[in-house]
Amino acid sequence: MSAAQRAPQLRRWLARLAACGLAAMLALPRATAQPKGDAVSESHPSATPLAEQLDRAIAALREGNYEPISELTDRAKELVPLLARYANDPSVEVRREIAALVRAAQSPAGVPILVHLLADADAEVQQAAAAGLYQLDPAALARHPAAAKALAQGVAEGNSASAPAVLLLGYAPAAVAIPALQKLSAQDDTSRTKLEDWTPPVPVRVAADVALSRLGDPPARRRLLEAASQQDLAVRQFLLGVVRDIDSPEVLHALAAFLDDTRRTGTGAPSGAESQRRLCDDAVNALVQRLKLKVGFPLSEAQPYSAAQIEEVRVRLRQAIPQ
16 A cells, blocks of 8 residues: 555544544543642532532622522531632622531531631621530530630620620630630620520620530539529529530539529420420430430430439439549
């Protein structure tokens, strides 16, 4: 075969090879540019239907339309790997929604984002991040002194309406947390805080004393003993709600008195229904779970306990905690 005859065949072969190479290139995953900066922003997932849905929801949010982002709440856990890229968004509305979604996810994968958002300049973002981290992994704060310092500064400057922001400082390095907490502990009862939006408010000094007590502050523990001895129902409910953070045997023994408190708390009932739950019933759940007491009956979030069941918890409590 002459060179002139081979040339068209060679061109056809090269054309087929080029086409195959282009197809192979198109089949490969496309690399995306990685944003520079903090560790939270270093992951930028490839486009997926969920990622595209999130991007559209964020775009709508920038226009004042909150409906698309609210529709993603049920998929918050799936969204966590996609949310980090918005943690530094210039829009405070976007950062607020990102903090709320990460909190709703309750996923360990969201901890770095929550820690990052603790240093946000917006009080609402910081509150949501603190609430999420307090619920999910409060001990993580000790590994991030810069975030702890930012949170302490925010709380000291008045961002204390959300109790988890105050309580979370009980897990921060003492040198960072104690000055801010002592400032709150000295405030009068007009400064109030809430554990959740639906719980009754209590003096912010009570939350500060819980955190200070956890950090080993003896005066704070004495003030907690006094608070537990009072008949303030809201304060008693609050102390049961934060019993995880109370490690003083004396204070835990003081909470045993709540097993005698038969006042209604309204917990455990569906919306619109009248609850029969009393503080003593809430105390049973809180103390059994906190101290991992072995009792001969199942715990309930709705039904009241019998006098015999409450007495059993009282006995187990005395056995579990040194006098």
